[in-house]
Amino acid sequence: MKNKKIVIAGGTGFIGQALAARWGKDNQVVILTRQSATATGSRSATPITSRPEESINNSYSHRLLRAADGYNITYWHWDGRFVEKHWADELEGCDLVLNLAGRSVNCRYTARNKQAISDSRADATHAIGQAIKATVVPPKLWINGGSATIYRHAQDRPQDEYTGEMADDFSVRVCKRWEKTFDEQRTPFTRKIALRLAIILGHGGVVVPYLNLVKYGLGGRQGNGQQMYSWVHIDDVGRAIEWFLDHPELEGTYNLSAPGPVTNAVFMETLRKVTGNRLGLPAPAFLLKLGALLIGTETELLLKSRWVLPAKLLETGFRFEYDRVEPALNAIVGKLPRKRFHLF
Numbered sequence: 087m088k089n090k091k092i093v094i095a096g097g098t099g100f101i102g103q104a105l106a107a108r109w110g111k112d113n114q115v116v117i118l119t120r121q122s123a124t125a126t127g128s129r130s131a132t133p134i135t136s137r138p139e140e141s142i143n144n145s146y147s148h149r150l151l152r153a154a155d156g157y158n159i160t161y162w163h164w165d166g167r168f169v170e171k172h173w174a175d176e177l178e179g180c181d182l183v184l185n186l187a188g189r190s191v192n193c194r195y196t197a198r199n200k201q202a203i204s205d206s207r208a209d210a211t212h213a214i215g216q217a218i219k220a221t222v223v224p225p226k227l228w229i230n231g232g233s234a235t236i237y238r239h240a241q242d243r244p245q246d247e248y249t250g251e252m253a254d255d256f257s258v259r260v261c262k263r264w265e266k267t268f269d270e271q272r273t274p275f276t277r278k279i280a281l282r283l284a285i286i287l288g289h290g291g292v293v294v295p296y297l298n299l300v301k302y303g304l305g306g307r308q309g310n311g312q313q314m315y316s317w318v319h320i321d322d323v324g325r326a327i328e329w330f331l332d333h334p335e336l337e338g339t340y341n342l343s344a345p346g347p348v349t350n351a352v353f354m355e356t357l358r359k360v361t362g363n364r365l366g367l368p369a370p371a372f373l374l375k376l377g378a379l380l381i382g383t384e385t386e387l388l389l390k391s392r393w394v395l396p397a398k399l400l401e402t403g404f405r406f407e408y409d410r411v412e413p414a415l416n417a418i419v420g421k422l423p424r425k426r427f428h429l430f
């Protein structure tokens with residue numbers, strides 16, 4: 087893909103930086119961030135000095151891609167809630183607005199955290215909708231990065247866009263509100279696509295804690311291992327978004343998950359295989375609950391059975407580069423130094 091202008095809200099995180107690396111040399115990438123100008127080299131008038139809600143999970147230890155590294159990337163400050171002219175102007179006539187903003191779900195689901203998880207996604211979506219409405223030349227495409235966890239815990243059958251069912255737990259309610267807010271934004275001259283992303287495999291995100299588990303001999307199944315694990319390789323996320331850009335007839339809601347989901351037991355076995363770690367102690371559900379409490383997260387991320395299929399995307403003719411988990415994990419692990427997944 088070349089010569090496009092892409093605005094990524096929440097583009098400092100795992101997915102946003104991976105996509106900025108993919109597109110940032112041949113296209114113009116603009117990232118909206120709440121971080122300070124010092125942290126990002128952004129063109130910000132109002133740097134933020136503290137972000138109390140991020141104190142538990144600071145995911146900003148990675149170095150952000152910069153123009154100095156040869157990327158055509160600009161960071162603009164926003165607060166994820168209100169429209170401000172300096173960043174809203176960047177939306178004028180752009181090819182793609184991609185919204186990835188949202189408070190991390192890797193935390194304890196306290197009342198305060200739950201509110202922040204839900205509000206941050208709805209507020210950012212609303213702000214982008216308002217900004218698009220005010221443009222003179224509206225963006226061509228707006229993609230909102232939601233989650234495939236909108237579907238219920240499924241061990242009986244896969245969930246697709248046609249027959250998938252939703253439960254009424256906290257995560258599902260967050261996803262529903264996120265999609266509803268997106269639907270409510272009336273942007274008649276901007277095509278809209280809501281993505282339901284499966285767990286993304288790449289150099290970051292969940293792969294980091296999984297590699298730590300296998301490294302220390304704890305890479306066995308989690309719970310009874312029969313819960314389904316729907317995943318998608320980060321390269322296929324980039325390829326699918328490019329596919330949507332190239333196909334102006336496509337709009338609506340799409341699952342973005344590889345067509346080859348596996349059980350948790352198979353996923354962990356494959357991870358052990360590709361990293362060459364033979365020993366993998368299983369973690370029963372009660373131990374996971376204790377561990378999650380100790381490290382300040384939730385077991386839902388590990389124990390929910392996510393069985394999702396990309397029915398609509400396959401119908402459009404899109405083909406996944408990684409439709410099986412072993413080549414996907416091999417491609418990721420193969421680019422890492424051995425010390426990342428091996429003690430010796």
Ligand SMILES: NC(=O)c1ccc[n+]([C@@H]2O[C@H](COP(=O)([O-])OP(=O)(O)OC[C@H]3O[C@@H](n4cnc5c(N)ncnc54)[C@H](OP(=O)(O)O)[C@@H]3O)[C@@H](O)[C@H]2O)c1
Nearest residue numbers: 096098099100101119120166186187188189206283285286
């Ligand atoms: N990674 C996955 O496997 C996966 C799977 C399904 C769905 N998703 C969803 O996809 C989106 C991006 O995922 P990711 O893995 O890239 O997440 P991430 O690494 O946590 O990045 C999310 C970005 O959102 C911004 N953010 C954090 N708190 C915010 C708040 N309160 N208000 C506005 N923005 C806030 C942050 O940017 P600044 O601090 O720079 O503003 C952060 O870089 C998230 O909504 C996530 O739930 C991810």
